[in-house]
Every structure is written in structure tokens, then in C-alpha cells.
Amino acid sequence: MIVFWLIAAGLILAAYLLFWWTLRRPPRLDTQIDLQANLTAHRxxxxxxxxxRAEGKIDQAQYEQLLAELDRDLLDLSEKHNRGKSRPPYHGIVPVFLALGLIPLAAMMLYFSLGRPDLLNPRAIPQAQKNAPPSLEEAIAKIERRLQDNPNDLEGWVLLARSYQATGRIDKALAAYRKALALAPDNPDLEVRYAEALAQSKGGDLSGEPLTIIRKVLETHPDHPYALWLAGMAALHAGDRDSAQRYWNKLLAQMPPGSQPYRQLTAMMQKAGLQVPQSSAPQPAAGGASVQVTVRLSPELAARAKPDDPVYVFAKAASGPPMPLAIVRKQVRDLPLTVTLDDSMAMMPQLKLSRFPKVIIGARVAKSGNAQGAPGDLEGQSTPAAVSGHPRVELVIDQVRS
Incomplete structure (x- = not known):
């Protein structure tokens, strides 16, 4: 608080010094100009x-008399000017200093009436901190004290386990989940969360006991969403793509089309090379352009493709920029397949299917893994097709890129 008042006093003093410098009486330019003019006229x-006198118009006596009168006139003009122009050296300084005194006084009155002067007192800070929202650590400590008084509080144990899990204290989270499961042994949500925490304790590995718990939950609750999600992840990590496809298809059927979880799961499936069921695929927005593409691999090239080679199906403008307007990633194991390319897949708003009258549809087995293509890739391409009317295009991958 003392520091605050010292800083405030220093700022006020600095303001006074600035005004003092400004209020110093400057030399009067009009006085100097008048004196200079009189001297010039005198000379x-x-x-x-x-x-x-030199021309003989006046004699020496007249010259001296006129010269004395001239000097006397110059002296009279100087004295008269000084008497008429004299003024105090700091004329008008009193109102300025009154204003400088009233301004900080008014500011202090406004602060004490509208501000928070209590916060200047260090003893008031702890009180302000009491009104602040508690941190996660404080919340955990509060739950722990609550459970000491009431150890049968199921909700408290679940909340404590989730809090430990969020802060990375997995061992304590597992202990809290076991307490909760002892109070509710047949709760599928708790069992799945416990399995997830077990996997976290093993670096994210769902095999072993976590997967056993998840499968047990699915036996009694086959549509449990989080169990289906974790089961699909476990199958994918184990290389069992068919099981992952089955688990996630069932999970996808429970989600509203177009919802954020729906979009996230379909994106995950496409990234993993799984096939999104066409009945569940998002439909193009009303008024948007779309092209349905059926792709198959030529039997002559089948031996040159591996099941896990990526397959890119894309549309590009027949006359325009070379980058794709829409693209879908699959795998050779998914062929033959049918996908829909639409405006929702545009990488930039100005590069949508609906902005171009004709497009070329292409499909590529990217042996190099590069979506842009490389020598040795297997490709197929259509002739330019009109975008209007939601056309259907059949494509055969029957060429080898040189």
C-alpha cells in the first residue's frame, strides 16, 4: 500500500514539474521588436x-541640440513602453495550480467511491482468493475428505477415480475404481472405465485383462457405446480389421447422422482404411453437388496390388486447378467399392464440386503411399463428366503409371 501511494505521489510531482516548465515566463517578443525599431530609427x-551638418544645412550648435533631443526622445519611448507592458512574471499561474490540485483530489474521490480500495490492503487478498473457483487439486482434496466421512459414497469414488485419471495418477485411479466396483459390481460403465484405466497403466495397451473386461461387458450389454469403441480400438491394434469393422459399424448405427461423434468415428474409420457403410454415409447437403463412384480393380493388375495398399478415389476439375476437389481414402481389400464425392469434402471453400461444370474422376492404388501419385502406381480415370444431376461414374483401375 505504501508503494502505491509513493508511485502516485511521484506521478503527481512529475506532472507539476512539466507544468512548471511550461509556465516559465518566456521573453516578450513584442517588447524586443519595439525596442529594436526605436533603436533603428534613432540610428x-x-x-x-x-x-x-556635413552639407552645411545646420551648424555644429544646431547639430548638438537636435542630437540631444533625439536621445531624450529615445529614452522617453523606452520608459513609456516598459510602464505600459509590465506584468507579473507568473501571471495566471494560480488557476493552473488549483486545477493541478483538484484533478488528483477528484480522481481519489472517484476511486474510493466507485473502485475497490480494500484490495490495496494485503490482508484483503486472502479474502478475495476465497471467492475464486477451486483448483482441480483442491477439488480432489475435498472429495478425499468427503469420502473419509462417507466411504460408501459411490458417486464420490467415481468422481475421485475420474479426477485421478485426468491428472495422470493411474494407480490411485485404479484403487478408486475398485472401491466403486465393490459398491456397484455389475455396473457396465464402471467396468469399461476401469478397463480403460488398466490399459492406461500399460501405456494404452488394451490386450489382456482390459480386453477381457470389455468383452465381458459386451456379452451382457452388446450395444454399450464405449465398450464398442474400445473393442474396435483393441481389434485394430491387434490387426483384426474385420472385428474392428464389426464393432464400429454397430457403434455408428447408434449415432445421429451428421453429429460430431458420427463425423469423428467415420473419419477414424476412413483413416484406418475401414469401409463406412453406405447406408450410414453422410448425405450431401441440399443444393450441393455430388458424384457417386463405383471403383473396381482390373483382374490383369490384381496380382500387382496388396490388400493393405491405399486406394485414393478423387475428383478434379476438367478445366481448372490440378488439386482434388474431393477425395476418399480406402484400401485394396475394400475393392470393389462405391463412394460418394461431394461438396463437404472440399479442402477449400472455393474448390467445391459445385463450382465447376465438369469434373474428371480418378482412382489410384498408391503403391508408394503418396496420394499425388508416383511411377508404379495403378490408376484409372474417367472422361469429363457433368456435375449437375448427381451423376454416377463407374471406374476401372487398369493402367500402370510410368
Whole structure:
């Protein structure tokens, strides 16, 4: 608080010094100009008198008399000017200093009436901190104290386990989940969360006991969403793509089409090379363009493709930029397949299917793994097709890129 008042006093003093410098009386320019003019006229008149004396127009006595009168006039003008122009050196300084005194006073009155002067007191800070929202650590400590008084609080144990899990204390999270499962042994949600925590304790590995628990949950609750999600992840990590496809298809059927979880799961499936069921595939927005593409691999090239080679199906403008307007990634094991390319797949708003009258549809088995293509890739391409009317295109991959 003392520091605050010292800083405030220093700022006020600095303001006073600035005004003091400004209020210093500057030299009066009008006075200097008048004096200079009088001196110039005096010198000119003296030269004229000297010239008249030299030409014989006036004698020496007249010259001296006129010169004395000239000097007396100059002296009278100077005294008269000084008497008329005199003023105090700091004329008008009193109102300025009154204003400088009233401004900080008014500011202090406003602060004490509208501000928070209590916060200047260090003893008031702890009180302000009491009103702040508690941190996660404080919340955990509060739950722990609550469970000491009531060890049969199921909700408390679940909340404590989730809090430990969120802060990375997996061992304590597992202990809290076991307490909760002892109170509710047949709760599928708790069992799945416990399995997830077990996998976290093993670096994310769902095999072994976590997968056993998940399968047990699915035996009694075959549509449990989180169990289906974890089961699909476990199958995918184990290389069992068919099981992952089956688990996630069932999970996808429970989600509203177009919802964020739906989009996230379909994106995950496409990234993993799984096939999104066409009945569940998102439909193009009303008024948007779309092209349905059926792709198959030529029997002559089948031996040159491996089941896990990526397959890219894309549309590009027949006349326009070379980058794809829409693209879908699959695998050779998914062929033959049918996909829908639409405006929702545009990488940039200005590069949508609906912005171009004709497009070329292509499909590529990217042996190099590069979506842009490389020598040795297997490709197929259509002729330019009109976008209007949601056309259907059949494509055969029957060429080898050179």
C-alpha cells in the first residue's frame, strides 16, 4: 500500500514539474521588436543629422541640440513602453495550480467511491482468493475428505477415480475404481472405465485383462457405446480389421447422422482404411453437388496390388486447378467399392464440386503411399463428366503409371 501511494505521489510531482516548465515566463517578443525599431530609427536619424551638418544645412550648435533631443526622445519611448507592458512574471499561474490540485483530489474521490480500495490492503487478498473457483487439486482434496466421512459414497469414488485419471495418477485411479466396483459390481460403465484405466497403466495397451473386461461387458450389454469403441480400438491394434469393422459399424448405427461423434468415428474409420457403410454415409447437403463412384480393380493388375495398399478415389476439375476437389481414402481389400464425392469434402471453400461444370474422376492404388501419385502406381480415370444431376461414374483401375 505504501508503494502505491509513493508511485502516485511521484506521478503527481512529475506532472507539476512539466507544468512548471511550461509556465516559465518566456521573453516578450513584442517588447524586443519595439525596442529594436526605436533603436533603428534613432540610428537613421543620427546619420541624417550628420549628413545635414556635413552639407552645411545646420551648424555644429544646431547639430548638438537636435542630437540631444533625439536621445531624450529615445529614452522617453523606452520608459513609456516598459510602464505600459509590465506584468507579473507568473501571471495566471494560480488557476493552473488549483486545477493541478483538484484533478488528483477528484480522481481519489472517484476511486474510493466507485473502485475497490480494500484490495490495496494485503490482508484483503486472502479474502478475495476465497471467492475464486477451486483448483482441480483442491477439488480432489475435498472429495478425499468427503469420502473419509462417507466411504460408501459411490458417486464420490467415481468422481475421485475420474479426477485421478485426468491428472495422470493411474494407480490411485485404479484403487478408486475398485472401491466403486465393490459398491456397484455389475455396473457396465464402471467396468469399461476401469478397463480403460488398466490399459492406461500399460501405456494404452488394451490386450489382456482390459480386453477381457470389455468383452465381458459386451456379452451382457452388446450395444454399450464405449465398450464398442474400445473393442474396435483393441481389434485394430491387434490387426483384426474385420472385428474392428464389426464393432464400429454397430457403434455408428447408434449415432445421429451428421453429429460430431458420427463425423469423428467415420473419419477414424476412413483413416484406418475401414469401409463406412453406405447406408450410414453422410448425405450431401441440399443444393450441393455430388458424384457417386463405383471403383473396381482390373483382374490383369490384381496380382500387382496388396490388400493393405491405399486406394485414393478423387475428383478434379476438367478445366481448372490440378488439386482434388474431393477425395476418399480406402484400401485394396475394400475393392470393389462405391463412394460418394461431394461438396463437404472440399479442402477449400472455393474448390467445391459445385463450382465447376465438369469434373474428371480418378482412382489410384498408391503403391508408394503418396496420394499425388508416383511411377508404379495403378490408376484409372474417367472422361469429363457433368456435375449437375448427381451423376454416377463407374471406374476401372487398369493402367500402370510410368
Amino acid at each position: 537613421q536619424r543620427r546619420r541624417e543629422l550628420e549628413q545635414e
